[in-house]
Amino acid sequence: MFGYGAHYPTFLAFFLPMMLPALAALATRQSIFYAGMAGGVAVFTLVGMHVGRRFNRNVLDSLRLRFENLDLIERLREETKKAENASLAKSKFLAAASHDLRQPIHALGLFLELIGRGELSATQREMLENARASTGASAEMLNTLLDFSRIEAGVITPQVRPFHLLPLLNKIESELAPLAIEKGLVFRSRETHAAALSDPVLVELILRNLVSNAIRYTERGGVLLACRARGDAVWLEVWDTGIGIPPAQQQEIFRDFHQLGNPERDRTKGLGLGLAIVDGLTRTLKHKLSVKSIPSNGSVFRLALPVSRAAVIADEPKTLPGQAGKLHARVLVIDDDEAVRTGMLKLLVDWGCECTAVESIEDALAAARTNRPDVVISDYRLREQRTGAEAIAALRAECGDQLPALLITGDTAPERLREALASNVPLLHKPVSPDYLYRKMLVILPG
Known part of the structure; x- marks a missing residue:
């Protein structure tokens, strides 16, 4: 019966003709018993009308909420489509700009190699090395865009194999420690005999981004690259005494082009893609990455790799x-x-x-x-x-x-x-x- 309350006038049209005749019939009887029944029916009628009204309001509120939700869903779809279109336009712009920039830098690298193979004075050799350093810096930024695009494209296939971690840590230290020393920082890494089961190239890229970020955002103190074996995992840790990351930003830092303390977009602080690349690669490798940080005191990033129990095959020496x-x-x-x-x-x-x-x-x-x-x-x-x-x-x-x-x-x-x-x-x-x-x-x- 109360199902008619969805439309209150319909409910009344059904309910009142059913209750009022009964009420009138009972009220006309000259008996206390019938008078009591008439009072009960009157109370039931009033309660029924109240319940019908409330049911009607609940139905209307539910319908209103549903239509509002549908409107919100539609607006969300529109905003999502706008965001996807903006992301696609950004990707196309980056791809076009990257391609156009890579061509002359690629040619420049070939010509610099040819110049370097000739007879040069000490001054000319110094100028050549400066030119190579500038070209290398440009290439590094373009390669950052490439790494990001490869992750977006889903074309990275991990080549998982057992490998020793010490050569990797030594390589990172030899290449990045000079950057820390140039800023007056202390750079340390701890020796390890551990071996991991992962893709050494992708792990190196993850570590390189983490260590570069640590150096970039540390002005005093130092950076520590450590390795700790715990159970079936080997934890690679990058510690710094830098600016730290506020709790509200500790997930935001993994977004594309997100940077802390760089509103002027200073190119020396990178493109804001390093941690987005780290996040994408750890997901690709299915490894665990965690971050802990105290603002103004520093941060630690931890990457967990599976321990390798298999024999490690040494890499062949590179031929130049x-x-x-x-x-x-x-x-x-x-x-x-x-x-x-x-x-x-x-x-x-x-x-x-x-x-x-x-x-x-x-x-x-x-x-x-x-x-x-x-x-x-x-x-x-x-x-x-x-x-x-x-x-x-x-x-x-x-x-x-x-x-x-x-x-x-x-x-x-x-x-x-x-x-x-x-x-x-x-x-x-x-x-x-x-x-x-x-x-x-x-x-x-x-x-």
Whole structure:
């Protein structure tokens, strides 16, 4: 009966015609018993009307709340779509800017390598090292954007294996301790015999970002890089005596482009992506990361790695250009940037290669018919919306499926990274250091 209370007039139209005749009939009887029953019915009628009214109000409030929630959901969807569009626009802008910046920096690195292989005075050598340092700093910032884009694209596949932690800690110390000393800080790391089961390259990237951040936000005191074995886990810890992190910010610091105490966006304090990269990599590796901090006293970041019980295979020593001599290979370079073609041509000739550099797939096929290459090095993004993957596929159709090849890309857009990796051709990211390019060529060249 009270279900009609959803619409109060309908409830009254049903309830009152049912109760009022009974009330009238009982009231007209000349008996105390019937008078008492009439009073009971009257009370029930009033209570029923009150309950109906309350039920009606509850239904109306519920409907009003539901429509308000629907409106909020719709507004949330609109705001989410706006945020997604803004994020997509940001990613596209970063990818385009990164690609356009990588091209000249990549070419500059090739030319600096060529200059360094010549006869230079002490002053010229010092200027060259300064130029290399500036180029390296630019490359480091671009590589930070690349790491972030690779995480967003989901193209990072961990290569998990057992490895000793001490060489990694020593490498971090040798490369980053000078930055701390330059600021007047004390940098210490503790020796360890522990071995972990993880991806050493990704763990190094995580540690590098954590230690760099610790140095960047510490003005006095020092930084400690420690390792502690506890049960089935090895904890890597980065301690600092820096500015600390307020409790309300201890989750916000892992957001993209979030920085503490840098409203002017001073480039010496980085891009605000370091901890976002750390967070993304620890999620990819499925490791545990924690942070504790006291404002004005410092912070400690802890990364838990599984302990390795298996034997550790030592890494092979790296071969540098000066150690292995000439390559003696016919190399076909495809790149639509003239400066990059020129730099690659001169560098490869200096390595003892016979090199042809072209800018299009058609020119590459014509060159391959004249002089079959031993290896192809192609930029990923070519003119007329064509790709290096297409160029390599066409050359392999012409020269054989086993033709060794390398792809070099300046793209950081997630979809471009996925496309490039899908080609199953080794992928290098601009700016590529000459030493790294040399080692990759040694790997793919026959014999």
